[in-house]
Amino acid sequence: MTYKRATDQLPIPPKNATVKNVTCDFCIVGCGYKAYTWPINTQGGTAPGENAFGVDLSEQQGALSGEWYNPAMYNIVEQDGKPIHLVVMPDKDCVVNEGLNSVRGGRMAETRFSGQMGTMTDRLTSPMVWRYSQMLPSSWDDALSLTADVTRRVIEEWGEDGVLVTMFDHGGAAGGYENTWGTGKLYFEAMKIRNCRIHNRPAYNSEVHATRDMGMGELNNAYEDAELADTIFCVGANPLETQTNYFLAHWVPNLRGTSMDKKKAMIPGEEHAPAKIVFVDPRRTVSINACEAEAGKDNVLHLPIKPGTDLVLLNALLTEVVAQGWHAQDFIGRNTSGFDAALAANKTSIDEAASATGLKAADIRKAARWIAEPKAGGKARRTMLCYEKGLIWGNDNYRTNSAIANLSFATQNVGRKGTGCVRLGGHQEGYVRPSDAFIGRPAPYLDEIILSGGGGIHFIWATDTFKSGLNASKFRREYRRRTNIVKEAMSAIPYGDREAQLDTIINAIRRGGLFSVDVDILPTQIGEAAHVVLPAATTGEMNLTSMNGERRLRLTEKYMDPPGEAMPDCLIAARLANALEASFRKAGHDDWADKFKGFDWKTEEDAFNDGYRKNAKGGEFVTYDRLRAMGTNGVQEPVVGYENGKLIGTPRLYTDGKFGTEDGRARFFPAQWRGFDPADRGAQQEEFPFLINSGRKNMIWQNAFYDQRSPFVWERFKMPPIEMSPGDMKKLGLEGGDLVEVYNDVGSTQAMVYPTAAAQSGQCFMIFAAPVGQHGNIVSRGVNELRIPNYKNVWANIRRIGRVPDADTISFKDLEYPQDS
């Protein structure tokens, strides 16, 4: 049965409903929403004067209405302990999304905690600790003092390297400036913890080291640039599913030609046409199909590149652009360094590239023309170059990232309207932490430290590496084994005898055990192994600031209570710091205790004022009140002033040609092709018949932490789909809905066969970080020189193990919208 909510009318927000600014919890785009709340015993009416929208709700609303909300946008939640009505709906006045919601953001209300409506009722509501052989609810004081005492004992015995930390570094829910600062101040200032990793990679490093080393931050343009570009060049990204409303509200108008007036007005004095677009991706995605439907096939060039060879293509494009004389010679001379050396080192002919990438030489030439051939009157083309995980989690991250930056510098496609060389992003951003320079480069490989028995206590903040890690089956096995050593030891003696507990725990760690502390909003798989679980609040239950993919900073205002005793992560970090101070002082280590001063925050705003205001560029201009007044449109970072009641921002970076290097010149980098990195993938490709690519699907956010608890999504994707070509399915005797095992030399996992006409033979696609079938199980431990994993270039075999329960109620029809015929 297809899931239906069977709700046929909804309460109406009255005229005096409280309205708060919300930025979507989920992806990088950061769409603007409004939260309407009103007392449970009041309601609005359909007449314009009776409802919060001022429109006649007894009439059928037209397409693109800014006033329609539906059951997924409605919930009953608590405010100050009392049930209230809540509607969270997209804001038509937000310039980011123009009133659009995606299938993810449009479910924010129903993914809130509601004891009344029964949504997300397994949210963590109180601290839990391991005692009497099970996880039991406890008080904050008890859980924090146990955690602090164990941390102290670990530091006393092994130093700070005995403390291991896995933590988010992003914005949006489970992140944001308040919480990155809170955790950062604890681990990088009060303590100096080197053995860290970030939520999606096994070390504390950047996904885009290269572009930063070259002087160019990775989010350097404005979303509007996608409306102004002559060409969009998109590498390893699927924006319709992963940056949905950025694509719909800003790329599509340029492809349709409806941004022509804007182009003429904003960029006078040169010819304009609707955009052309190039996709570099082994996979034909729904983004490519949508672009063909909008712009016509002639204006869309899909380069279905041989997996892992993007670097060769990018170098060939650079070589060709310069050979044709289409490069920005003045800019290169004035504003860059290293051009000649990089050009010589990266020289790649079109024919060499065609043979390495499997692409047609003519298509590579066409791409070069679309990127750089001057327009009428010799005017430089404006090309927006963008990339995401296909490049970042692909082969040879550092050099490939260098190669796309080289191409943007050579054509001056940065700092001008309609250009940019940007990552498209996954989460929103919200990074402000004390310097991590002491960690060094390459940063320690945390997963390997855990696997080799290192560390005594492990903190996990809003991350589930059982789902999102690499070498995941081995990691899971070893993590359970090590944490169990401690659990069994703790169970053997009374919980109330703290000193005896601490001695036991430390002894168990000496025997190879690991003490685990998990901070999250919901139970996680890695959290099942933890000895202490601390309940966090999420956005909307606290005030939270983040920025999106065009550095647009907004404040999401608190509109409901957190469940039970859950607290914002920044305040959990602060209370942990207070407990550590007390523990060290009690043990007579005043020097250590003093390091934990400065955590007397009472609210998340205190953390914001301590962190962002004092440490972010332009932070001194920003306050909660000023941001609240800027609404869902916020301000683009860096903020440069405050005038006439408004924060003044920066739409795009590097407009003055000055880059983030010592001499202000952008640096070209040599980036020679070196084959597969890690090298074992070459052998894997020889041995196993199927590429098992991975990424996101439209309907599912992140590791499905909400979606697996949402029948609308879960009845459709209860097992992670694996997209396969009908030919490959036939060869293996498979049907849509069959459950298959995907296995290779590293491990094995499961997925549900989804027939995909657009899939190339021998190439499959799975969800990254699925809860019931982890792609990470088959990803080898190999990383690049800076410890960035290659999640994309993975090969495996496939065999049938059965049928997915209720598979017959799942539609397996083609995902692509049928184009004009």
Place this chain on the structure above:
Amino acid sequence: MPKCDRLVDVGRRQFLRGGAVAAAGAAATTVAPSGPAKAASRARVDYPSTRLANVKDLKVDVPLDIEYPDADSPGVLLKLGQRVPGGVGPDGDIVAYSTLCPHKGFGLTYSAADKTLNCPGHYSRFDAEMEGQQIWGHSNQNLPMFTLRIDDKGDIHGEGVDELIYGRTSNVIKG
């Protein structure tokens, strides 16, 4: 903003052809089962029972334009040629759906090639053979399906809706 005018796939043409049939046989009658005052006191809305067409009007894969529960709520009546979940009629293959996309209200068109309803707004797709399950798209709900009853004469009546129809806070907005 929509480029509906450029959307001329087979389904679209059939959809329009179906529309003409509906207009010709416009004998729909609406029977409100209860007065508005009574309806206002109930937790769910009261649906009209509305004659939409006769079984004889339907041909396999030729969509018929309908309106339910009222004239402002367009829908489609489909004979799919094969028994489907929720299907009614002698062959269990007659279904009806709202054609306002539950994302942002663009009009859906029927593609006979794979028996789907497709949205020119932002490419959402719904499976007509699977109770309107969203195959891919931006809607946070599956497609509203109309509950049908067929009487002895073969007349098909609309009698309810299983999801909120786009653009309404109540499925029945006119008392």
